[in-house]
Amino acid sequence: MxxxxxxxxxxxxxxxxxxxxxxxxxxxxxxxxxxxxxxxxxxxxxxxxxxxxxxxxxxxxxxxxxxxxxxxxxxxxxxxxxxxxxxxxxxxxxxxxxxxxxxxYYEPEFQGSRAPDAVYRVPLLDRPADLVTVPQGETLPGLDKGLQAARLTKNGYEPYPDRAAIEAGALGARARPIVYLREPGEAFIIHVQGSARIRLSDGTVMRVAYAGRNGRPYTSIGRLLVQRGEMDLETMTLDRLMGWLKDHPEPAKALMRQNQSYIFFREASELAPADGPIGGxxxxxxxxxxxxxxxxxxxxxxxxxxxxxxxxxxxxxxxxxxxxxxxxxxxxxxxxxxxxxxxxxxxxxxxxxxxxxxxxxxxxxxxxxxx
Incomplete structure:
Protein backbone atom coordinates (compact mmCIF):
# COMPACT_ATOMS: atom_id res chain seq x y z
CA MET A 1 0.00 0.00 0.00
CA TYR A 105 -23.41 -5.61 -10.38
CA TYR A 106 -23.50 -8.03 -13.27
CA GLU A 107 -22.79 -8.54 -16.96
CA PRO A 108 -25.97 -7.66 -18.93
CA GLU A 109 -27.02 -9.47 -22.09
CA PHE A 110 -28.95 -7.62 -24.81
CA GLN A 111 -29.76 -7.97 -28.49
CA GLY A 112 -27.68 -5.87 -30.87
CA SER A 113 -26.25 -5.33 -34.33
CA ARG A 114 -22.86 -4.32 -35.71
CA ALA A 115 -24.63 -2.03 -38.20
CA PRO A 116 -27.38 0.51 -37.41
CA ASP A 117 -30.92 0.04 -38.70
CA ALA A 118 -34.46 1.01 -37.71
CA VAL A 119 -34.35 -1.28 -34.65
CA TYR A 120 -30.73 -1.03 -33.53
CA ARG A 121 -29.81 2.65 -33.36
CA VAL A 122 -28.14 3.33 -30.00
CA PRO A 123 -24.32 3.00 -30.17
CA LEU A 124 -21.68 1.87 -27.75
CA LEU A 125 -18.56 3.87 -28.58
CA ASP A 126 -14.93 2.85 -28.91
CA ARG A 127 -12.30 4.73 -26.91
CA PRO A 128 -11.45 7.98 -28.75
CA ALA A 129 -7.81 8.60 -29.64
CA ASP A 130 -7.70 11.95 -27.81
CA LEU A 131 -8.86 10.58 -24.45
CA VAL A 132 -6.17 10.83 -21.76
CA THR A 133 -6.75 8.96 -18.50
CA VAL A 134 -5.42 10.78 -15.44
CA PRO A 135 -3.34 8.44 -13.25
CA GLN A 136 -4.72 7.72 -9.79
CA GLY A 137 -3.89 10.53 -7.38
CA GLU A 138 -2.52 12.87 -10.05
CA THR A 139 -3.82 16.08 -11.60
CA LEU A 140 -2.99 17.33 -15.09
CA PRO A 141 -2.19 21.02 -15.71
CA GLY A 142 -5.32 23.09 -16.28
CA LEU A 143 -7.74 20.47 -14.89
CA ASP A 144 -9.79 20.45 -11.71
CA LYS A 145 -8.51 17.93 -9.16
CA GLY A 146 -11.64 15.76 -9.34
CA LEU A 147 -11.48 15.05 -13.07
CA GLN A 148 -10.08 11.62 -13.96
CA ALA A 149 -9.70 12.09 -17.71
CA ALA A 150 -8.98 14.82 -20.23
CA ARG A 151 -8.55 15.53 -23.92
CA LEU A 152 -5.24 16.69 -25.31
CA THR A 153 -5.51 19.68 -27.64
CA LYS A 154 -2.94 21.94 -29.27
CA ASN A 155 -3.44 24.31 -26.34
CA GLY A 156 -2.90 21.64 -23.68
CA TYR A 157 -5.28 19.57 -21.58
CA GLU A 158 -8.96 20.37 -21.19
CA PRO A 159 -11.90 18.56 -19.56
CA TYR A 160 -13.44 15.80 -21.65
CA PRO A 161 -17.04 16.42 -22.80
CA ASP A 162 -19.77 15.16 -20.50
CA ARG A 163 -22.50 12.65 -21.38
CA ALA A 164 -24.93 15.22 -22.77
CA ALA A 165 -22.29 16.74 -25.05
CA ILE A 166 -21.06 13.35 -26.28
CA GLU A 167 -24.60 12.20 -27.07
CA ALA A 168 -25.15 15.50 -28.91
CA GLY A 169 -22.16 14.77 -31.18
CA ALA A 170 -19.29 16.63 -29.49
CA LEU A 171 -16.77 13.93 -30.46
CA GLY A 172 -17.59 13.97 -34.16
CA ALA A 173 -15.68 11.35 -36.15
CA ARG A 174 -13.72 10.32 -33.06
CA ALA A 175 -16.86 8.61 -31.74
CA ARG A 176 -16.60 5.25 -33.53
CA PRO A 177 -19.49 2.87 -32.72
CA ILE A 178 -18.58 -0.78 -32.13
CA VAL A 179 -22.16 -2.10 -31.82
CA TYR A 180 -25.74 -0.80 -31.75
CA LEU A 181 -28.53 -1.54 -29.24
CA ARG A 182 -32.30 -1.09 -29.25
CA GLU A 183 -32.90 1.22 -26.30
CA PRO A 184 -30.97 4.10 -24.70
CA GLY A 185 -31.71 2.51 -21.33
CA GLU A 186 -29.91 -0.68 -22.40
CA ALA A 187 -26.80 1.29 -23.34
CA PHE A 188 -27.00 3.19 -20.05
CA ILE A 189 -27.15 -0.03 -18.02
CA ILE A 190 -24.07 -1.31 -19.86
CA HIS A 191 -22.31 1.96 -19.00
CA VAL A 192 -23.13 1.42 -15.33
CA GLN A 193 -22.10 -2.26 -15.32
CA GLY A 194 -18.98 -1.76 -17.47
CA SER A 195 -19.36 -4.84 -19.70
CA ALA A 196 -21.97 -6.83 -21.63
CA ARG A 197 -22.79 -9.77 -23.85
CA ILE A 198 -24.46 -8.61 -27.08
CA ARG A 199 -26.40 -11.31 -28.93
CA LEU A 200 -26.19 -10.53 -32.65
CA SER A 201 -28.73 -11.43 -35.32
CA ASP A 202 -26.57 -14.30 -36.64
CA GLY A 203 -26.69 -15.97 -33.23
CA THR A 204 -23.14 -15.12 -32.20
CA VAL A 205 -22.39 -13.34 -28.95
CA MET A 206 -20.17 -10.28 -28.90
CA ARG A 207 -18.45 -9.39 -25.63
CA VAL A 208 -17.75 -5.75 -24.87
CA ALA A 209 -15.42 -4.55 -22.12
CA TYR A 210 -14.59 -1.26 -20.46
CA ALA A 211 -12.02 0.77 -22.41
CA GLY A 212 -12.08 4.13 -20.64
CA ARG A 213 -14.29 6.90 -19.33
CA ASN A 214 -14.60 10.62 -19.75
CA GLY A 215 -13.56 11.21 -16.14
CA ARG A 216 -16.70 13.11 -15.15
CA PRO A 217 -18.48 12.35 -11.85
CA TYR A 218 -20.97 9.50 -11.62
CA THR A 219 -24.56 10.19 -10.50
CA SER A 220 -27.05 7.43 -9.70
CA ILE A 221 -30.22 7.94 -11.72
CA GLY A 222 -32.03 5.52 -9.42
CA ARG A 223 -31.31 7.84 -6.51
CA LEU A 224 -32.60 10.79 -8.55
CA LEU A 225 -35.85 8.95 -9.29
CA VAL A 226 -36.30 8.26 -5.59
CA GLN A 227 -35.63 11.90 -4.73
CA ARG A 228 -38.22 12.99 -7.29
CA GLY A 229 -40.82 10.61 -5.89
CA GLU A 230 -41.07 8.50 -9.07
CA MET A 231 -40.10 5.35 -7.13
CA ASP A 232 -39.35 4.40 -3.56
CA LEU A 233 -36.04 2.88 -2.57
CA GLU A 234 -37.55 -0.16 -0.86
CA THR A 235 -39.28 -1.45 -4.00
CA MET A 236 -36.85 -0.28 -6.69
CA THR A 237 -35.43 -3.07 -8.83
CA LEU A 238 -33.44 -3.12 -12.05
CA ASP A 239 -36.51 -4.31 -13.96
CA ARG A 240 -38.57 -1.38 -12.65
CA LEU A 241 -35.82 1.07 -13.54
CA MET A 242 -35.45 -0.35 -17.05
CA GLY A 243 -39.22 -0.26 -17.51
CA TRP A 244 -39.40 3.39 -16.45
CA LEU A 245 -36.61 4.38 -18.86
CA LYS A 246 -38.37 2.61 -21.75
CA ASP A 247 -41.83 4.00 -20.95
CA HIS A 248 -40.66 7.62 -20.49
CA PRO A 249 -38.21 8.22 -23.38
CA GLU A 250 -37.90 12.00 -23.20
CA PRO A 251 -37.76 12.36 -19.39
CA ALA A 252 -35.42 9.35 -19.38
CA LYS A 253 -33.06 11.06 -21.81
CA ALA A 254 -32.86 14.15 -19.59
CA LEU A 255 -32.49 11.99 -16.48
CA MET A 256 -29.64 9.89 -17.88
CA ARG A 257 -27.80 13.04 -18.88
CA GLN A 258 -27.73 14.07 -15.23
CA ASN A 259 -25.03 11.41 -14.95
CA GLN A 260 -22.11 13.20 -16.58
CA SER A 261 -19.95 10.06 -16.63
CA TYR A 262 -19.64 8.35 -20.01
CA ILE A 263 -18.01 4.95 -20.67
CA PHE A 264 -16.18 3.77 -23.78
CA PHE A 265 -15.86 0.12 -24.79
CA ARG A 266 -13.88 -2.34 -26.84
CA GLU A 267 -14.76 -5.72 -28.28
CA ALA A 268 -13.34 -8.36 -25.93
CA SER A 269 -12.77 -11.09 -28.49
CA GLU A 270 -10.19 -12.78 -26.25
CA LEU A 271 -12.85 -13.95 -23.79
CA ALA A 272 -14.11 -17.52 -23.91
CA PRO A 273 -17.90 -17.99 -23.55
CA ALA A 274 -17.45 -19.34 -20.02
CA ASP A 275 -15.27 -16.42 -18.91
CA GLY A 276 -16.62 -13.60 -16.82
CA PRO A 277 -16.11 -10.03 -18.02
CA ILE A 278 -12.76 -8.28 -17.61
CA GLY A 279 -12.49 -6.35 -14.35
CA GLY A 280 -10.34 -3.39 -13.49
Missing part, protein backbone atom coordinates in the same frame (compact mmCIF):
# COMPACT_ATOMS: atom_id res chain seq x y z
CA UNK A 2 1.32 3.43 -0.88
CA UNK A 3 1.96 5.99 1.83
CA UNK A 4 -0.82 8.16 0.39
CA UNK A 5 -3.36 5.33 0.48
CA UNK A 6 -2.34 4.40 4.04
CA UNK A 7 -2.78 7.99 5.19
CA UNK A 8 -6.16 8.25 3.46
CA UNK A 9 -7.30 5.05 5.16
CA UNK A 10 -6.30 6.34 8.59
CA UNK A 11 -8.25 9.52 7.92
CA UNK A 12 -11.37 7.73 6.71
CA UNK A 13 -11.64 4.61 8.84
CA UNK A 14 -10.78 2.86 12.07
CA UNK A 15 -8.72 -0.27 11.40
CA UNK A 16 -8.98 -3.06 13.99
CA UNK A 17 -6.92 -6.29 13.73
CA UNK A 18 -8.99 -9.38 14.51
CA UNK A 19 -8.37 -13.10 14.95
CA UNK A 20 -9.95 -15.39 12.35
CA UNK A 21 -12.06 -16.80 15.18
CA UNK A 22 -13.88 -13.45 15.31
CA UNK A 23 -15.17 -13.87 11.74
CA UNK A 24 -18.61 -15.44 12.13
CA UNK A 25 -19.08 -18.17 9.52
CA UNK A 26 -15.41 -18.31 8.52
CA UNK A 27 -15.15 -22.07 8.98
CA UNK A 28 -18.18 -22.76 6.77
CA UNK A 29 -17.07 -20.78 3.70
CA UNK A 30 -15.78 -22.50 0.55
CA UNK A 31 -12.13 -21.51 0.94
CA UNK A 32 -11.09 -23.51 -2.12
CA UNK A 33 -13.41 -21.39 -4.30
CA UNK A 34 -11.95 -18.20 -2.83
CA UNK A 35 -8.44 -19.57 -3.37
CA UNK A 36 -9.15 -20.23 -7.07
CA UNK A 37 -10.31 -16.64 -7.49
CA UNK A 38 -7.26 -15.45 -5.56
CA UNK A 39 -4.98 -17.41 -7.91
CA UNK A 40 -6.36 -15.47 -10.88
CA UNK A 41 -5.18 -12.26 -9.26
CA UNK A 42 -1.87 -13.83 -8.28
CA UNK A 43 -1.07 -14.89 -11.83
CA UNK A 44 -1.73 -11.35 -13.02
CA UNK A 45 0.30 -9.78 -10.21
CA UNK A 46 3.22 -12.14 -10.73
CA UNK A 47 3.14 -11.41 -14.46
CA UNK A 48 3.08 -7.67 -13.79
CA UNK A 49 6.11 -8.01 -11.53
CA UNK A 50 7.97 -10.05 -14.13
CA UNK A 51 7.23 -7.37 -16.72
CA UNK A 52 8.57 -4.71 -14.29
CA UNK A 53 5.72 -2.26 -14.82
CA UNK A 54 6.88 0.74 -12.82
CA UNK A 55 3.58 2.63 -13.07
CA UNK A 56 1.72 0.16 -10.84
CA UNK A 57 4.10 -2.26 -9.08
CA UNK A 58 2.41 -5.08 -7.16
CA UNK A 59 2.29 -4.69 -3.38
CA UNK A 60 5.44 -6.43 -2.10
CA UNK A 61 3.91 -8.44 0.74
CA UNK A 62 0.90 -9.46 -1.35
CA UNK A 63 3.16 -10.54 -4.20
CA UNK A 64 5.16 -12.71 -1.80
CA UNK A 65 1.95 -14.40 -0.62
CA UNK A 66 0.83 -14.84 -4.21
CA UNK A 67 4.02 -16.61 -5.18
CA UNK A 68 3.50 -19.01 -2.29
CA UNK A 69 -0.06 -19.65 -3.48
CA UNK A 70 1.08 -20.30 -7.04
CA UNK A 71 3.24 -23.16 -5.79
CA UNK A 72 0.08 -25.02 -4.69
CA UNK A 73 -2.59 -24.35 -7.36
CA UNK A 74 -5.06 -27.05 -6.26
CA UNK A 75 -5.32 -27.19 -2.48
CA UNK A 76 -8.06 -28.98 -0.63
CA UNK A 77 -10.65 -26.77 1.10
CA UNK A 78 -8.87 -27.35 4.42
CA UNK A 79 -5.49 -26.48 2.91
CA UNK A 80 -6.91 -23.32 1.34
CA UNK A 81 -8.32 -22.22 4.68
CA UNK A 82 -4.99 -22.84 6.44
CA UNK A 83 -3.21 -20.88 3.70
CA UNK A 84 -5.34 -17.77 4.24
CA UNK A 85 -4.97 -18.07 8.00
CA UNK A 86 -1.19 -18.48 7.78
CA UNK A 87 -0.53 -15.62 5.38
CA UNK A 88 -3.10 -12.95 6.23
CA UNK A 89 -4.23 -10.80 9.14
CA UNK A 90 -7.93 -9.85 9.25
CA UNK A 91 -8.48 -6.11 9.76
CA UNK A 92 -11.99 -4.79 10.38
CA UNK A 93 -12.60 -1.54 8.49
CA UNK A 94 -15.05 0.82 10.19
CA UNK A 95 -15.65 4.14 8.39
CA UNK A 96 -15.40 7.19 10.60
CA UNK A 97 -18.68 8.34 9.07
CA UNK A 98 -21.43 5.90 8.18
CA UNK A 99 -20.79 2.17 7.81
CA UNK A 100 -19.88 -0.52 5.34
CA UNK A 101 -22.14 -0.65 2.28
CA UNK A 102 -22.52 -3.24 -0.46
CA UNK A 103 -24.21 -3.09 -3.85
CA UNK A 104 -24.27 -5.61 -6.70
CA UNK A 281 -7.47 -5.72 -12.57
CA UNK A 282 -7.38 -6.94 -16.17
CA UNK A 283 -8.60 -10.49 -15.50
CA UNK A 284 -11.98 -12.23 -15.96
CA UNK A 285 -14.26 -11.82 -12.95
CA UNK A 286 -15.58 -14.76 -10.91
CA UNK A 287 -19.31 -14.73 -10.04
CA UNK A 288 -19.83 -14.64 -6.29
CA UNK A 289 -16.12 -14.13 -5.52
CA UNK A 290 -15.03 -10.95 -7.34
CA UNK A 291 -15.47 -7.66 -5.51
CA UNK A 292 -15.12 -4.10 -6.79
CA UNK A 293 -13.43 -1.79 -4.28
CA UNK A 294 -12.11 1.75 -4.06
CA UNK A 295 -8.88 1.36 -6.02
CA UNK A 296 -7.36 4.48 -4.45
CA UNK A 297 -7.42 2.72 -1.05
CA UNK A 298 -7.14 -1.02 -1.68
CA UNK A 299 -4.85 -3.08 -3.91
CA UNK A 300 -6.20 -5.52 -6.46
CA UNK A 301 -5.83 -9.09 -5.24
CA UNK A 302 -6.56 -8.42 -1.56
CA UNK A 303 -9.01 -10.87 0.03
CA UNK A 304 -11.99 -9.20 1.70
CA UNK A 305 -14.34 -10.90 4.16
CA UNK A 306 -17.95 -9.72 3.92
CA UNK A 307 -20.50 -10.27 6.69
CA UNK A 308 -24.05 -9.16 5.92
CA UNK A 309 -27.13 -10.20 3.97
CA UNK A 310 -27.74 -11.16 0.35
CA UNK A 311 -31.27 -10.43 -0.88
CA UNK A 312 -33.24 -13.19 -2.59
CA UNK A 313 -36.29 -10.95 -3.11
CA UNK A 314 -37.44 -7.56 -1.88
CA UNK A 315 -38.63 -9.13 1.37
CA UNK A 316 -36.26 -12.08 1.76
CA UNK A 317 -32.52 -12.39 2.39
CA UNK A 318 -29.92 -15.04 3.16
CA UNK A 319 -26.74 -14.64 5.23
CA UNK A 320 -23.64 -13.42 3.41
CA UNK A 321 -20.44 -14.60 5.07
CA UNK A 322 -17.93 -14.99 2.30
CA UNK A 323 -14.34 -14.37 1.30
CA UNK A 324 -14.15 -12.21 -1.81
CA UNK A 325 -11.18 -11.00 -3.86
CA UNK A 326 -10.67 -7.35 -4.88
CA UNK A 327 -10.56 -7.57 -8.66
CA UNK A 328 -12.47 -4.56 -9.95
CA UNK A 329 -13.40 -0.97 -9.25
CA UNK A 330 -16.03 1.55 -10.34
CA UNK A 331 -16.70 5.26 -10.38
CA UNK A 332 -19.43 4.85 -7.74
CA UNK A 333 -17.33 2.62 -5.48
CA UNK A 334 -15.77 5.21 -3.19
CA UNK A 335 -14.81 4.77 0.44
CA UNK A 336 -12.89 2.39 2.72
CA UNK A 337 -15.77 -0.05 3.35
CA UNK A 338 -17.60 0.25 0.03
CA UNK A 339 -17.94 -2.83 -2.16
CA UNK A 340 -19.70 -4.01 -5.30
CA UNK A 341 -20.50 -7.74 -5.46
CA UNK A 342 -20.23 -9.40 -8.90
CA UNK A 343 -23.18 -11.76 -9.46
CA UNK A 344 -22.38 -13.10 -12.94
CA UNK A 345 -24.02 -12.74 -16.35
CA UNK A 346 -27.58 -12.60 -17.64
CA UNK A 347 -31.04 -11.72 -16.43
CA UNK A 348 -31.08 -13.64 -13.12
CA UNK A 349 -27.72 -12.18 -12.11
CA UNK A 350 -29.12 -8.75 -12.96
CA UNK A 351 -32.22 -9.36 -10.85
CA UNK A 352 -30.10 -10.30 -7.84
CA UNK A 353 -27.66 -7.44 -8.38
CA UNK A 354 -30.48 -4.91 -8.54
CA UNK A 355 -31.74 -5.94 -5.11
CA UNK A 356 -28.45 -5.51 -3.24
CA UNK A 357 -28.13 -2.17 -1.40
CA UNK A 358 -27.29 -3.37 2.08
CA UNK A 359 -25.01 -2.60 5.02
CA UNK A 360 -22.07 -4.95 5.40
CA UNK A 361 -19.19 -5.63 7.75
CA UNK A 362 -16.02 -5.13 5.72
CA UNK A 363 -12.89 -7.01 6.84
CA UNK A 364 -9.76 -6.79 4.70
CA UNK A 365 -7.22 -9.62 4.91
CA UNK A 366 -3.88 -7.83 4.93
CA UNK A 367 -0.81 -9.89 3.99
CA UNK A 368 1.49 -10.47 6.92
CA UNK A 369 4.73 -8.49 6.51
CA UNK A 370 7.59 -10.39 4.92
CA UNK A 371 11.25 -9.56 4.90
Missing amino acids: SAGAAAALQDQARLEPLPFAALAGWEADDHAAAYRAFLRSCRALDGAAAALRPAQPPQHDLLTVCRAALRNPEPSPAEARRFFEAHFQPVAVTPRSGGGFLTG AGIPLVPGRSLAVDRSLWAYGLPVWLDGELPLALDRTEPLRRLMIAQDTGSAIVGPARGDFFFGSGAEAGRRAGLLRHPVRFVVLQPKPRS
